[in-house]
Amino acid sequence: MPEVDFIDTQVAREDTRTLAEKARDRLMLGGGQVALFAAFLVGIALEDAVLVTGFLLLVVVGAIGWGRMPKLNRWAGKRLAKDKRFAQLILIALLAVFPFVFLDNPYLIHLGALAAIFAIMALGLNITLGFCGLLDVGFAVYFAAGAYASSQLAVIFDVSFWIGLPIGGLTAAFFGFLVAWPALRVSDHYLALVTLGYGLIMNLLHRNFTFLTHGTDGVINIPPPSIFGWDFVTPIEIGDLELPFQMNFYFLALIIAMLTVFVSIRLRDSNLGRQWEAIREDEVAARCFGVNVRRLKIIAFSTGAFFGGIGGAVFAHMIGFVHPDNFVLLTSIMILAMVIIGGMGNVAGVVVGAVALTLIPERLREFEDLRMLLFGGALVLIMIYRPQGLFPNSRRRRELQAEKINTLIAESGRDDAEAPGLPDEVKV
Amino acid sequence: MAVDETAATILASEALTKNFGGVMAVNDLSLEVREGEITAIIGPNGSGKTTFFNLIMHLYDATSGQILFGGERRNLLDLPTHKINAQGLARTFQTLRLFPNLTVLENVLVAMSAHVNAGFLPALIKPRSLREQDKGAEEKALETLSMFGARLISMCNEPASSLSYANRRRLEIARCVASRPRLILLDEPVAGMNPTETRGVIEDIQRIHEKGHTVLLIEHDMKLVEGVAHRVFAFDHGTKIAEGSFREVSTHPAVIEAYLGKRAARH
Ligand SMILES: Nc1ncnc2c1ncn2[C@@H]1O[C@H](COP(=O)(O)OP(=O)(O)O)[C@@H](O)[C@H]1O
Ligand SMILES: [Mg+2]
Numbered sequence: 305m306p307e308v309d310f311i312d313t314q315v316a317r318e319d320t321r322t323l324a325e326k327a328r329d330r331l332m333l334g335g336g337q338v339a340l341f342a343a344f345l346v347g348i349a350l351e352d353a354v355l356v357t358g359f360l361l362l363v364v365v366g367a368i369g370w371g372r373m374p375k376l377n378r379w380a381g382k383r384l385a386k387d388k389r390f391a392q393l394i395l396i397a398l399l400a401v402f403p404f405v406f407l408d409n410p411y412l413i414h415l416g417a418l419a420a421i422f423a424i425m426a427l428g429l430n431i432t433l434g435f436c437g438l439l440d441v442g443f444a445v446y447f448a449a450g451a452y453a454s455s456q457l458a459v460i461f462d463v464s465f466w467i468g469l470p471i472g473g474l475t476a477a478f479f480g481f482l483v484a485w486p487a488l489r490v491s492d493h494y495l496a497l498v499t500l501g502y503g504l505i506m507n508l509l510h511r512n513f514t515f516l517t518h519g520t521d522g523v524i525n526i527p528p529p530s531i532f533g534w535d536f537v538t539p540i541e542i543g544d545l546e547l548p549f550q551m552n553f554y555f556l557a558l559i560i561a562m563l564t565v566f567v568s569i570r571l572r573d574s575n576l577g578r579q580w581e582a583i584r585e586d587e588v589a590a591r592c593f594g595v596n597v598r599r600l601k602i603i604a605f606s607t608g609a610f611f612g613g614i615g616g617a618v619f620a621h622m623i624g625f626v627h628p629d630n631f632v633l634l635t636s637i638m639i640l641a642m643v644i645i646g647g648m649g650n651v652a653g654v655v656v657g658a659v660a661l662t663l664i665p666e667r668l669r670e671f672e673d674l675r676m677l678l679f680g681g682a683l684v685l686i687m688i689y690r691p692q693g694l695f696p697n698s699r700r701r702r703e704l705q706a707e708k709i710n711t712l713i714a715e716s717g718r719d720d721a722e723a724p725g726l727p728d729e730v731k732v
Numbered sequence: 733m734a735v736d737e738t739a740a741t742i743l744a745s746e747a748l749t750k751n752f753g754g755v756m757a758v759n760d761l762s763l764e765v766r767e768g769e770i771t772a773i774i775g776p777n778g779s780g781k782t783t784f785f786n787l788i789m790h791l792y793d794a795t796s797g798q799i800l801f802g803g804e805r806r807n808l809l810d811l812p813t814h815k816i817n818a819q820g821l822a823r824t825f826q827t828l829r830l831f832p833n834l835t836v837l838e839n840v841l842v843a844m845s846a847h848v849n850a851g852f853l854p855a856l857i858k859p860r861s862l863r864e865q866d867k868g869a870e871e872k873a874l875e876t877l878s879m880f881g882a883r884l885i886s887m888c889n890e891p892a893s894s895l896s897y898a899n900r901r902r903l904e905i906a907r908c909v910a911s912r913p914r915l916i917l918l919d920e921p922v923a924g925m926n927p928t929e930t931r932g933v934i935e936d937i938q939r940i941h942e943k944g945h946t947v948l949l950i951e952h953d954m955k956l957v958e959g960v961a962h963r964v965f966a967f968d969h970g971t972k973i974a975e976g977s978f979r980e981v982s983t984h985p986a987v988i989e990a991y992l993g994k995r996a997a998r999h
Contacts, residue, residue: 567856570855570856570858571852571855571856574850574854574855574856574858575841575845575848575849575850575855575866576850576851576852576855577855578834578838578841578842579842579845579850581831581833581834581838582831582834582842582845585830585831585832585833585834586829586830586831586832588791588829589825589829589830589831590831590842590845591791591813591814592789592791592813592814592816592817592822592823593817593822593842593843593845593846593907593911594814594815594817594818594843594845594846594911595814595842595845596814597814600850603852607852697833708874709874709878709885709886709888712874712875712877712878712885713878713881713882713885713886715878716878716879716880716881
């Protein structure tokens with residue numbers, strides 16, 4: 305009877321490391337994280353566009369080198385799996401430290417908040433596109449819906465941000481639901497066309513439905529969020545130290561982004577998420593096995609849109625000003641690029657994609673018009689050389705008990721001549 | 733193998749017709765599949781076998797006729813595709829249709845969709861009852877995979893795309909069994925396999941049958957169903973040209989002519 309070697313399949317079996325080994329592993333892991341974070345800080349603090357470009361090239365070379373070393377990759381993956389909780393804690397700690405590094409440069413903290421907002425939206429699109437495989441090229445519609453709904457509620461009706469935020473999300477979800485109906489009658493490329501048209505039409509409406517959006521005047525004087533009379537543009541003071549108010553928005557956006565990550569992971573790992581992925585993989589087969597494709601696609605559209613709206617609401621109240629130019633086709637394409645470059649379906653990858661695509665164009669402003677050209681060129685290159693994105697969506701391995709599986713095999717009473725897992729002779 | 737005329741009908745096709753813009757893929761087809769049997773549909777390529785399965789799953793609307801299932805004689809053509817599995821029907825695909833980037837185990841879990849809670853809120857909250865249900869489903873899925881010895885289960889955490897061709901065909905069958913159907917539809921389950929693999933899969937099919945599933949299988953190589961099928965339907969040009977035991981059907985002049993070719997009929 306062939307015994308199965310489960311080294312690969314079983315990731316998180318009981319931790320048998322001694323205390324000293326554990327400490328050593330965690331020190332190495334934490335050290336690695338801090339080093340990467342430090343490199344990131346250096347990169348983001350660079351002022352000179354040429355230096356930024358050099359830094360990016362270095363990152364690209366590093367990433368390619370890393371990708372060329374699958375053994376190291378697997379080793380690191382296993383290490384990480386063992387101390388996942390620990391790594392998450394360190395990451396959260398580093399993200400919390402980030403604004404304190406730049407107390408004298410609030411603009412960078414502002415950029416951090418912006419990156420978190422785009423991460424929220426990219427995670428939303430990742431649900432629609434990454435999980436369910438629905439190409440939505442009009443994501444700015446939901447961004448706009450959330451931004452307009454929550455800001456106008458605040459401006460006209462004096463509604464608190466904390467109520468406007470969920471309403472913004474729900475409004476956006478409704479707009480996702482709206483396009484789902486016609487969109488589900490078509491497939492693939494046509495879906496992209498339908499959502500593209502939707503984005504263009506809605507942006508026209510943003511410009512022309514002035515009673516709702518104030519047209520190209522934009523919605524101005526959007527009040528910042530406030531808690532118990534303290535509002536987010538008032539800096540917090542600790543002793544003599546005055547923390548820039550951008551920090552308030554940074555932490556607000558960061559917390560919402562972390563919640564979005566949590567929801568994404570919960571959904572992905574659920575029956576619902578698995579059925580979404582089945583639709584993405586083969587719709588006909590999914591349907592034949594009882595997956596209610598229509599229902600699930602509508603949920604995917606609406607949920608994705610919801611997070612677009614949440615991002616929009618936070619954006620509006622942070623910037624204080626909403627204009628139709630924020631919601632043009634380029635915005636949709638940027639959010640789409642974040643998901644595709646990060647790696648469709650990979651939650652962590654999408655966050656990295658969102659952060660990178662928010663920060664890099666900002667840091668390249670010196671190049672002016674050239675920057676979009678460079679940027680577009682880089683995107684094309686990435687798509688040619690790494691079409692699955694920087695962090696392709698690898699399958700989650702389940703924790704399974706090797707003994708149990710071997711018992712099942714033994715009970716099946718089949719002694720196969722062919723060794724398990726080895727490819728069959730025949731290829732057709 | 734004898735044909736038992738007393739067994740209950742599990743699936744009945746009544747005057748079923750499917751016209752693809754002039755091509756009569758299925759043409760006035762009437763037949764009855766008996767509960768508890770292994771039934772084979774044989775027929776040359778293009779004789780409408782796969783189209784018949786697609787109609788059963790309501791992937792196409794029929795031009796006319798109906799397909800009645802179970803004791804209640806429910807017309808499957810009145811149901812949307814995703815509700816048919818829960819009636820007690822599951823199928824494999826002639827051209828493999830696995831979920832290539834899902835793991836082997838997940839492929840099977842998806843097939844159990846009708847038996848698990850896929851609600852939105854439960855997914856977020858993950859209540860204990862759901863966790864237990866999922867655990868149970870996972871155990872059932874592993875059990876189903878063990879039907880093929882170590883072949884599939886040893887790959888349970890690998891993407892389905894990493895399976896060998898023969899194992900992919902096996903996974904298609906495992907996926908069906910996992911959805912706990914009364915009637916399993918297999919569309920050329922041994923296509924492309926070598927003789928050893930073919931024998932193995934045929935034994936697997938017989939084992940599935942012993943566990944209480946009714947099996948309806950399509951096979952264009954007539955010899956393969958000898959000794960396996962209790963009842964054989966021969967198709968040609970979208971309609972049934974013969975029915976009975978393998979012996980009766982394989983010696984039927986219309987079958988020899990249509991199926992083995994005119995030349996064979998002359999001998
Ligand atoms: N979706 C379709 N559109 C048009 N013609 C089809 C379609 N599916 C099958 N056909 C035609 O119907 C006939 C029967 O096909 P099929 O059921 O696949 O045969 P079999 O499975 O017996 O080989 C063929 O002539 C085929 O070309
Ligand atoms: Mg066929």
